[in-house]
Amino acid sequence: MGVGDHTIAAISTPPGEGAIGMVRMSGGEALKIGDIVFKGRTGPSGMETHTLHYGEICDPQTDVVIDTVLLAVMRAPNSYTGEDMVEIHCHGGPVVLGEVLSLLYAHGAAPAEPGEFSKRAFLNGRMDLSQAEAVVDLVKARTTEAAQSAAMQLAGKGKRVLEEIRGLMVHSLALVEASIDFPEDDTLMDSQSVLDEMEKTREKVVKLIEDGSRGRLMREGITVAIVGKPNVGKSSLLNALLQEERAIVTPVPGTTRDYLAEWIEVSGVPVRLIDTAGLRDSVSSVEMQGVVRARKAIEVSDFALLLLDWSGQMTEEDTEVFRAVKTKRKLVLLNKCDLKKRIDASSLHESLPVSAKYGHGLDELKEKMKELVWGGGGAGGSGVFTRARHLAALKRCDSHLEAGVVGLKQAKTPEIVALELRDALSALGEIAGETTSEDVLDAIFAEFCIGK
Ligand SMILES: Nc1nc2c(ncn2[C@@H]2O[C@H](COP(=O)(O)OP(=O)(O)OP(=O)(O)O)[C@@H](O)[C@H]2O)c(=O)[nH]1
Ligand SMILES: [Mg+2]
Known part of the structure; x- marks a missing residue:
């Protein structure tokens, strides 16, 4: 075009x-x-x-x-x-x-x-390209935090950070290249100061990657499957977390057939909650379809909320549920804690009593979910370079810088260090769109709506 x-x-x-x-x-x-x-x-x-x-x-x-x-x-x-x-x-x-x-x-x-x-x-x-992407991110933001991060990007915060890093790398490169052009003049390049500058640059790039990964979580969110045997209160829990009677709740086991997904927010992160059909062997073909879908939901989820019945004994069906989420990160919830306790939970590593029906334990549940969402790292800064494309370019930039630093430390020829610095600059340039191919540009703009 x-x-x-x-x-x-x-x-x-x-x-x-x-x-x-x-x-x-x-x-x-x-x-x-x-x-x-x-x-x-x-x-x-x-x-x-x-x-x-x-x-x-x-x-x-x-x-x-x-x-x-x-x-x-x-x-x-x-x-x-x-x-x-x-x-x-x-x-x-x-x-x-x-x-x-x-x-x-x-x-x-x-x-x-x-x-x-x-x-x-x-x-x-x-x-620049990252600002154009921020336009889409702002329009599609699902949480205030994600919107703020996109607005900062659009206002040019990321652009300024990139310019600063670029300036540092261009300076290091100029010193290294001068020592290639005038090898006899060893006053031109003080290896230690170039090394210090490159390490300082790396720290800035690594910080961008860390903040960006957190920002990505805020932008894209995560998926959480609510799983358990029939009638443990999965749909009730979805409704309680949504504060809305979204899913059908009845005392009949096998109520939920299809799966149902809704977004909630947990400490700034959009969380897609999926209420699934109770896992069990059923004679009903409709219910079996539901079970197949439940297993798919588990597959695509980042972690699971596994429900057990506080007021009943653990059964073979519960064991089967544990098996289904064996490889997932999970939180075990003992639902119906408003009733008399019958479950023996002593074999469980960690569990949280809740009552979906009366709202007990939901604040603690959200705290625990927060830990799982952030992997213990805490929310911190939201970051401006949050897209997979940005993070991949920053990682490439960092690995070239690292190779340059190693080259300097091992007193390799300045040509090798210069080459790494040039590659690092090129990787950084992809974020702003200075060195981005036409195909990538087309793919980025195809995400926009018409009229934007
Ligand atoms: N006392 C008490 N009853 C609850 C609680 N949570 C759910 N129930 C009841 O348990 C029954 C089943 O609840 P649902 O939310 O439909 O259970 P489910 O796990 O979605 O069931 P399926 O969709 O059949 O797999 C309903 O009668 C609910 O009112 C709770 O915390 N306390
Ligand atoms: Mg249900």
């Missing part, structure tokens, strides 16, 4: 009815097309940049008024995309928005691809 070689348009607000709906247009012809379809005191090409105007969108061929609107103009280069942009704020009905869009198409605009506005912003140097 060439930048600005054609003018694009799309509806930028979600489908369906709303108070306002917005149609967006960007490119060299945006103002001219705006002039054709907008009836107001002036046409968009006569408007000052970043101003809002009242008027009508009207089909010039039939003179039919499609909607009364507010139209905003943002001129190049100070717009989101860096191109001339027109935003038309219409009444938020799908028919109105569709007709306004068709009119723009009829006068020369082309349909925008998903993320094309943001891709143009990136290609025109309005933001």
Whole structure:
């Protein structure tokens, strides 16, 4: 896609009815097309940049008024995309928005691809790649923390950190390269100070990786399966944690057939809770399907909440449940602790009494889940480079830096150290999109919605 070689348009607000709906247009012809379809005191090409105007969108061929609107103009280069942009704020009905869009198409605009506005912003140097990704992350954030981390990235926090690290590496590289060019002048490179600088750079990169891994958890969340034999209170626990009567609860064992997933938040991390069918051998083919799905849910989960019945004896069915989650991290819960205790839990390493029905022990349960979610590490900073792509690039950067440090320590030739530094710089450059291939760019922008 060439930048600005054609003018694009799309509806930028979600489908369906709303108070306002917005149609967006960007490119060299945006103002001219705006002039054709907008009836107001002036046409968009006569408007000052970043101003809002009242008027009508009207089909010039039939003179039919499609909607009364507010139209905003943002001129190049100070717009989101860096191109001339027109935003038309219409009444938020799908028919109105569709007709306004068709009119723009009829006068020369082309349909925008998903993320094309943001891709143009990136290609025109309005933001780096990690900021473009932050736009998607902000839109898709499921928790306040994830949204804040994306907003920081978008505001350029990550960009500044990258520039600082890049500056340090460029400085080290300049010293190393000078010693290649002038090998006789050994005052040019003090190996120890280059070594110190490279180690300091590594510390910064490692910190970004640690914070980013935590941030990734906040962004993507984890999956937790609620498992147990029939009737132990799995659906009741889902409802209690959601604080909503979401799943059907009855005294009949085998109530839950299909599995049901809902999101909750545990200390800033989105947790996808899956209520599963009770695990047992059943004669009912419907229930057996449920059991198959329950086993799949266990497979995809990061950890399990394993329920036992406080008011009953452990049975062979419970043993089977333990077997099903053998390789998983888990929390064992003794549910129905409001009733008389019959279970002998002495063989269990650790367990927590709860009552899903009356809400006992749920605060302790959330504390324990927090430990499992964070792996004991605690929430800490949220990090700005949270995507797998960022973390992979940072790890590559770090391993080249490490190889450079080892090279210096072993007094290898400066060429080898310079090579590692250049590779480290290139890996870092991928995050901002300086050294990113077209395929990767396409894959990143394909994640966006149309109109963003
Ligand atoms: N007293 C008491 N009863 C509970 C508690 N939790 C669940 N129950 C009851 O146990 C019965 C089964 O609860 P469910 O939540 O449907 O159990 P389940 O594990 O989802 O059952 P299946 O879907 O059949 O596998 C219902 O009658 C609940 O009211 C509890 O903490 N205390
Ligand atoms: Mg159930």
